[in-house]
Amino acid sequence: MATLLVLILLLPLAGGVVNACFGNRLPRPVPVFIATGSVIGSFLACVGSVTAAAGDGYRLTLFTWLQSGNFTADVGLLFDPLAAVMALMVTGVASLIHLYAAGYMEEDPDQTRFFALLNLFVFAMLTIVLADNLLLLFLGWEGVGFCSYGLIGFWYSKKENADAGRKAFIVTRIGDLFFAAALLWLFALFGTIGIEVINGRAGELAGTTTVTLLALLLLLGACGKSAQLPLMTWLPDAMAGPTPVSALIHAATMVTAGVYLLCRLFPLVSLSPLAMAAIALVGVATALYAATCALAQHEIKRVLAYSTMSQVGYMFLAVGLGSVSAAMFHLITHAFFKALLFMTAGCLINLAGHENDIRRMGGMRQRSQAVFWLFSAGLVCLAGAPLTSGFFSKDLILATAFAKGDLFHQGLYGLGVLTAALTSFYCFRLAYLVFGGDFRGEELPHAPHALMLWPLLPLAVLGLGAGLLNLPHLLGGHSWLSGWLAREEDILHLSLDTEYLLVATAVGVFVLGWLAAHLRYRRFREHEPRGLRQFLLQGWNFDALFARVLVRPFRAAGRFCSHGIETGVIEGLLAGCAATCVSWGQRLRTLADGRVNHYLYGLLWGMLLIVGWFLLRAVVS
């Protein structure tokens, strides 16, 4: 079992390292085989070892990474039900995405770099999932940040791509700082960074301000990676990367790492009602914010990016409501259908002749039936059509909020439902703009590689059917996921009437969104983005705000330090000292005029002075 568990991590790492070091010397398809094979191998190892995770889980310590004083950080794995579910999802989705990428990147001259980074990313993500202590988790945490940086800026010769990568790295790193601070504090409190020990002993802190502050620090850390308010501006720009990257990193896995972190430390986080409320609030606010932004986007991948942000907001809401299984349920279903959506979007972009803009698409159904059905499958899941997985997982979150009963949670429920309506609306807007009418662009289609279609089929099936994982009792299910995660308390026990009411509401908002989109976008009309539309297109102008409030002062401080203090004050002082010395030297050098007899006169006068001084002393005494 230990071997399998190590293989889960080691295979992607080995694949990444081999490709990074020797990939360019290997014949063309070999790096792709290595990369894809290692991830599939990792998935198989994951499947093979999943039984070990049942119940209490499986622990494995490989070696000591850092040990100093009373501080110890091991490279150790904790394979419990939560980690197992996440690892299965990550490796499974990553395998399919690697297959897709093999087709997508087939003609790229630099594909070894791509696959090396992609493998390293999978390794780092699995490290987050499997780490048994916070420092190792932090390694994965920063590792995915780096891989994401490298992959967003993969087509680096365009400056905007590289800039988007840098923005993602720096904004997420702001979040990482809070995580790091929480890590330091936790070590100071507990004398250890083991996740299980911290969770076990978290109860000691119950009711203190400390735990609230810790939970808030963790929340901010999670916000960075998961693109939640206020650290969300990087995600839309991250769409500059290749599509498989968007599917893997910015939809299925990395952006959900924040949710996973909060679930992982749930016993600690849940101790503070205030922090829980903050998590829920951040989640619902982001969900709503991103849904509004998605309404106005022109680029297909940006619509999906904002929808990702919005769905991750739902997951945060679930965590804030105290329902780990609802969060994980939505995380998994979302991973399936969002990866599907992104990858089909990649096919659509190819079919439209490398055109991103949905205003230049339309009539895409004629270009490929298969892509139409696959994309529609993803869209109905995202929009929350009844009986799709997205419907169940989103509904579980909303029902949990509703079931809490108090005004605050009712409000959250209301906002959640509003967001659901908006989601349905922008999904069908996307569908009508992409598939409705006739093709509005000029480019010829570029047929997607077969490898870009086949991996989507399992995802579509999973996306549509993953609702079975946690089917509520009402519909004859057994809430299997909650049971597996040992979170029976997350299972709702609502009266039948309430349940029906909630389901009816959910179906209602779905239909409402569809209807509105049908009326508005059945026929394409070109609109100048102006006023509110422009405001939403720009993501509420947060970029400009941050540029003004943070970036500009930072640059100014840099200029002040380097020009004001460094060259002005410090160099100035030094130059002043030097100039003083030089000017005195200039004055004194006139004394040395090179005439021997002048020097000797100096000697004579000096002697006379000394003799005179002694004579004077003799006379005085």
Add this chain to the structure above:
Amino acid sequence: MLATDFSILSLLLWLPVAGALVCLVTGSRAPSVPRWIALVTAVLVLVGALLLMLVHDRSGGWMLLEDRTWIEAFGIRYTLGLDGISLLLIVLTAFMQVMAVLVSWRQDKAPQVFFALLLVLETAVIGVLLALDLILFYLFWELMLIPMFFLIGIWGYERRFYAAVKFFLFTLVGSLCLLLAVIGLYLLHGAQTGVYTFALEALKQTELSAGQELLFFLCFMAAFAVKVPLFPFHSWLPDAHAEGPPAGSVDLAGLLLKTGVYGMIRFAFPLFPAAAQKFLPVLAVLALVGLFYAAWVAFSQLDIKRIVAYSSISHLGFVILGLAAWNQIAVEGSLLLMVNHAITTGGMFAAIAMIQLRTGTRDLNQLGGLWKSQPNLAAFFLLFSMASLGLPGLANFAGEILILIGVFSVKPLWALFAVGGILMSAVYTLRMVQGTLWGASCEPFDRRDLDAREWGILIPLALLVVLLGCYPQPLLDVLREPVSALLLTGGQP
């Protein structure tokens, strides 16, 4: 303690000088000989140091001690001692020296003198790391200055003379303070006990009034702070780096900066523990200010060598912060970060030298898109940059996190500020990477990727960067006992 008549330490210490002499003698006839001699000598020293590493015992005392009378009239002795801390730094010195020789392999301007100076520099640094007699220490301390002065002044770039003189004056003023304090301490100790000696262990017993102690401590610190360099005594470093030859930069970052920190923990803190404890908060504040300030300045530079130079100042701020926390974890972290920083920065400077060789510039505005023409070189540059910005799993992070943990347990607020410093390093490092590797290609006039020699330089450095990031435990094991011994003598806060 291993007391032998066979003086291993002296052998190790003077071997480079012997090599330097051979360089000078042979070099005038065959210009390609000196570099081989320098390489062989540097490798021999490295092998010797590694052998010592293998056989050393970890009890925390002196592993090797060599004590001879030298100038009896003034109580000056020739005392060399080796413990875990100095051993680790000597191994580092020897390793970086090999890299420095390789980096300057194509040096064709008076190569015999160049390589001789490099080797003399190595002796001086090893001497500083071994000397336990204050006058002997001072001599080696000053000896470091001379080769470096010429290396920058003769083999540097356009403003080399300015940089060399600035370097010389800064460090000289600092060391003169040190000399005054050493003599003052000697006289005081002699007056108290009647034994006039410069031996470190004896001088530790000197009884000083609080005022005297603080004065001496500050004088010692003046010399060390300039060398580190601690804000605001840092302004010589960017010039020395920017104008110095590549090997000079590698040696500066890899060897010279370390001696400042070493001086603090070997001499300043143990000799004046009470004053040191009082001074720690000041040290921490200077370190923190330097950490942020240097990062901000680095952010506004255009010359990539200057960016790395300022990043050195910023990282050394981290190191000093760890010292200021003065507990086991933080001090071990500081020493570890010092080693890691040497390797990372050494790699950076080596890579920058190769970039400059190909593009003829170090200006961010002119560079760009290097990945297209030289993917291998660019990959190494990226790796070192990532290590420098503290990516976990690469070298610098291990030291930084230990420092942060150690500092947090003493002064949480300092640690929180320092965490912010990690973000700053990301900001300026990514800006540098952005301008160098990505974006439109700058069309280097030499489109060749790495040659065998350059692979030979970058691979060991890169391997170490990864290895020390993933498994730094052997180094921490070497440091554990010496550091706890040090913490006992250095007084408790």
Add this chain to the structure above:
Amino acid sequence: MIVPMEHLLVLATLLFVLGFSCVLVRRNLILILIGVEIMINAVGLVFIGAAALWQQVDGQIMVLLLMAITAAEVAIALALVVHLHQRKQSIDVGLFDEMRG
């Protein structure tokens, strides 16, 4: 002692002052060198007198040393003078001010 020490000292002082004035006032290199010689001999005279006064041989040894050094010095100095004359066709000290600061 046949001659009183005081007389000897006065003579030596006079010689020294004469030599020194010569060095100060003259611009001809050769004459300056002669001035230096006179000064050295004045010093030598004091050594002799002191040796005779205290019946110590050290003074005489010093004078012997002094004579040897003077001989060497004159040899080098004259060689320099010849060299300088070759360079500027003159032995006026005013012309040799390359060491001016």
